[in-house]
Amino acid sequence: MRIGYLKNLGRHELEQASSKWQTLHENEKIDLEPVGYDEIEAKIQNGEVDAVLVNSRNDIYQALASYSVSEIALLALVQAGNFNKYQQTVELGELRNMPCIMVASVADEKSEYHYLKDILRIKNDLIAVETLGEAILMVESGSGYLIMNEMTASHVNDDQVQKLFLLRDGKQLREKYVLLAKPDDARVAEFSKMMRENIN
Incomplete structure (x- = not known):
């Protein structure tokens, strides 16, 4: 198969x-x-x-x-130090001044844009990068935040990155x-x- x-x-x-x-x-x-x-x-x-x-x-x-x-919970990966280190969740509104980083090849950019803007209703500017490695570097440097689901985010082990469950109006975002x-x-x-x- x-x-x-x-x-x-x-x-x-x-x-x-x-x-x-x-x-x-x-x-x-x-x-x-x-x-x-x-x-x-x-x-x-x-x-x-x-x-x-x-x-x-x-x-x-x-x-x-x-x-x-x-159905899996969504997390925001942000630069460590921007939020209290014991904080577990973040409201989308608290991230409004940061660009959202989108990992997509040129061919997949359109569908990824649609997913973030129309399905998740992300209002932030989007920055496209081709690899997860690039996206993590941008998060570490404070250039933006990255949305990942809990399963995929569990493989990112980086003490310069903080993972926060993503909320909209107090409600956990899931995919x-x-x-x-x-x-x-x-x-x-x-x-x-x-x-x-x-x-x-």
Whole structure:
């Protein structure tokens, strides 16, 4: 089985579910490959991948089904020292004077912009960088803040970066993880269940 994933989501959870899958289905290997946002539908329809892991974009794909994986808390990564070190949360409004850093290749910039501006309703200026490494350097230097989900942010270990749960009007911001695939795909349904068990 071939599973795609949006590059900015990382592949850690997919790797965990893949090894579990391979234990249960001895002869079936899972290949993971990064996919650009604009390629998702074509790659699934052409059979190049069986499913793609995405975060909620509210795009409607007429021919694809969504297999729910999880809802994950969003965090703001900010330069350490800007907020009390014991602070756990931050209101979006408290970040209004900082640009929001967007990690996206040139090809994915449009969909990432749409996600941040229209889905998460981020009003800040956006600065685009191509790699997570660049984004972390910008956060360390106080050039902006980065939004990541709790799963992906857990892999950033940097004492110059503070992670704060992101709130809007006191309410925790979350994003949905789904696998997009053809309808009625029993293998993808089973794989999404494994991912759900791993994450939750």
